[in-house]
Amino acid sequence: MSDTLFDLSGKVAVITGSSRGIGRAIALRMAQHGARVVVTSRKAEACETVAAEIRAARTLDGKPGEAIVVPCNVSDKAQLQGLVDATLKQWGRIDILVCNAAVNPFFGPSKDIPDEAFDKIMDVNIKSNHWLCNMAAPGMAARGDGAIVIISSVGGLFGSNTLGAYGISKAADMQLARNLAVEWGPQNVRANCIAPGLIRTDFARALWENPEIAKKATKGYALRRIGEPDEIAGAAVFLSSAAGRFMTGQTMIIDGGGMVNFQSV
Template structure:
């Protein structure tokens, strides 16, 4: 088999959360371009429909479904609709996340803590369990969780977000260890500072941006597409022996 063929996702079904923009959209587009049937999900159907139309114009088989990650009923409906339409889920990308707090841990109230953990940890945990039977029926699958370099080394002013992303890394390793015997691979990507709406408060702040660039060997502000290639590797046969891995896409920031 030629190496290009190992990145082919023809016949596969990929579900990507938080996919109406940013890294999620870039990963969904990459997988669709590689031949996968792509289901994109986020909170707002209108935003999903807009990007889905653009993806279809590129020849991508895409289906947009609004859903609330962290809400068990909403996630169950999401998975059921995907299986009803495509009969299976081969790739799950848990990308949806929130961070309503930018400030010290002492200023983070219990409600914010619970919400962050509900979406960033419990959501991926429940969604992965929901797609498990489908992946087993297909002889395996790939789960890709999107963490952060903050999950490796806590970032100041992003304390509880960092805690949630650290938990997601551990959850990924548990999935890889327990589910490998049925052919399910689980890996986690830890992006650094990427130019997205989600991280705009950081890269639009000249002081913060300069601080990052001083520590980052590659002197560039990455775009969402710079993470998408790594996700394609992990979701495709090219990454068939990759499981339990923690992969950074941070320009060398964590060296």
């Protein structure tokens, strides 16, 4: 058994979209708990900044953090395979995969969304996750252990007149996790989703930068505030560690109590 339920020592974690926001927070926390982290997004320079932070920090047992950078556009299948191959070349395995990269190029009614924007949302938010999970899972299955975490959204749990296509993609990610859990569970590979509410990231800046908009967006949250990226990172560590070893096919909602607050209806 691990020394602690949250120990990730010796594990290799690939985290897409980890140059900022939720992905960056997950990368930093997983490294702190002992994981060797692959920082990846489209921009190498931004990834190098995060990797440098990890290397300059210490794990909980006092060792230097370990990280490499592999730039990758997740919408390109060949680049995803290159991400997997580069990780295997460096560290020989992938124990944890966090699919965090996502896009939302359109804000408005679904009837107005251009086909190009709809296709981009589906390609990046669903298809790329499907590709990458099935590239990484066989190696996990061969070792009889692995964890996949897909960052979804509460937007996949209710209707919207402005984020319809994005919500569809995030609902599909929840189903993807369920399918992966069933297909790979016999080999002890777990797959789960995290569905954050409004989090203070650049991705959601339009919803929190203006105080009035932020107040309106969170008026139904039991905690009456938006979340911070680090408050999602802890859940990712849980799902990837021994603490979460009997949990699979589930979606963890982390939204400050928005979905359970009757007053928000």
